[in-house]
Amino acid sequence: MVNITDKIKEIEEEMRRTxxxxxxxxxxxxxxxxxxxxxxxLLEPGPGAGAAAGTGFDVSKSGDxxxxxxxxxxxxxxxxxxxxxxxxxxxxxxxxxxxxxxPGVLEYGGAEIQILDLPGIIEGASEGKGRGRQVISAxxxxxxxxxxxxxxxxxxxxxxxxxxxxxxxxxxxxxxPNIYLKQKKxxxxxxxxxxxxxxxxxxxxYNILRDYRILNxxxxxxxxxxxxxxxxxxxxxxxxxxxxxxxxxxxxxxxSLEHLNTLAREPNTxxxxxxxxxxxxxxxxxxxxxxxxxxxxxxxxxxxPDFSEALIVRQDSSIEDVCDAIHRTLKESFKYALVWxxxxxxxxxxxxxxxxxxxxxxxxxxxxxxxxxxK
Ligand SMILES: Nc1nc2c(ncn2[C@@H]2O[C@H](COP(=O)(O)OP(=O)(O)OP(=O)(O)O)[C@@H](O)[C@H]2O)c(=O)[nH]1
Ligand SMILES: [K+]
Ligand SMILES: [Mg+2]
Numbered sequence: 001m002v003n004i005t006d007k008i009k010e011i012e013e014e015m016r017r018t019x020x021x022x023x024x025x026x027x028x029x030x031x032x033x034x035x036x037x038x039x040x041x042l043l044e045p046g047p048g049a050g051a052a053a054g055t056g057f058d059v060s061k062s063g064d065x066x067x068x069x070x071x072x073x074x075x076x077x078x079x080x081x082x083x084x085x086x087x088x089x090x091x092x093x094x095x096x097x098x099x100x101x102x103p104g105v106l107e108y109g110g111a112e113i114q115i116l117d118l119p120g121i122i123e124g125a126s127e128g129k130g131r132g133r134q135v136i137s138a139x140x141x142x143x144x145x146x147x148x149x150x151x152x153x154x155x156x157x158x159x160x161x162x163x164x165x166x167x168x169x170x171x172x173x174x175x176x177p178n179i180y181l182k183q184k185k186x187x188x189x190x191x192x193x194x195x196x197x198x199x200x201x202x203x204x205x206y207n208i209l210r211d212y213r214i215l216n217x218x219x220x221x222x223x224x225x226x227x228x229x230x231x232x233x234x235x236x237x238x239x240x241x242x243x244x245x246x247x248x249x250x251x252x253x254x255x256s257l258e259h260l261n262t263l264a265r266e267p268n269t270x271x272x273x274x275x276x277x278x279x280x281x282x283x284x285x286x287x288x289x290x291x292x293x294x295x296x297x298x299x300x301x302x303x304x305p306d307f308s309e310a311l312i313v314r315q316d317s318s319i320e321d322v323c324d325a326i327h328r329t330l331k332e333s334f335k336y337a338l339v340w341x342x343x344x345x346x347x348x349x350x351x352x353x354x355x356x357x358x359x360x361x362x363x364x365x366x367x368x369x370x371x372x373x374x375k
Contacts, residue, residue, distance in 0.1 A: 198225070
């Protein structure tokens, strides 16, 4: 049996050899499609693969959100965890000091954010080198990734790590593509472009779909900048995870001011020195902004709201999510809610379950049975 890793290598090699031009773009598109399929197979726990193949570490999610610390060995992941949480994870100058996932809790803005310190990963992690696959699976379960980089190391480290995450279907700081794909039982392929993209055409999509044995389907490409890679991502939707990532360069105490300025200008990037306690609070604030968690204050009838304790809900939450956060059966007796704050057109506004809330809204839930108003 030919090993999947070998097949992947073969395709990557062929792609490197193939010159990119108008005549080869269909062939390259097909190769990309095959590559995506093999990579997904590689991550599926096969017979005898054991738990290490596809699953992460045995740490249950807790708190309002989870952030994973991902990076090469000895960049300072554990040092950072120890700075921002009460958890102490072993710190040392040698690689692979951390061998499992160590969870800590960051308290910020009334929220509890779980921070996952992970073992260092190395090149080839996506193919199973080291604990790479376990680390990556843990990263996939998080709401956000902090990619910690060593400011004293070569610039390629960032692209290398991105490629490892990319290879297992993690898409950093990207929105899911604006392409609709629906598989059907019959009727052939119906491919439509709402605005013809520059890098895609019907023949290319047709070839890839046929290679995936998707012969009956409806496709609508709504984005004129859509790429082949994005189209493959849509086919492989179940294997793709879209996650926010903040790139953090640590150890800036050991580089020149000039180099520091260059690093700090990269997109989605922060710089810090755990050793000198520089920039750490800034990283924490950037995380809070990226997670876009909302603080909702609840209020009982006739009593002032309690501003000392916020209910934390995720971005784009509605009154329904607020109810669920208070109690899982509250919705059943829900009549209406009164809302004060940025989401209310007038105060208080009487709203239903679908009403979207804003950060720092005050909400009072009114139920059909007595005693069910928000705590
Ligand atoms: N100069 C400098 N050294 C740092 C800084 N932060 C951490 N270190 C040192 O870097 C080394 C590695 O730190 P760790 O926190 O163990 O790194 P890690 O990323 O958790 O490493 P692994 O668990 O092995 O992957 C230690 O010797 C730290 O003292 C910093 O801001 N500046
Ligand atoms: K280390
Ligand atoms: Mg560590």
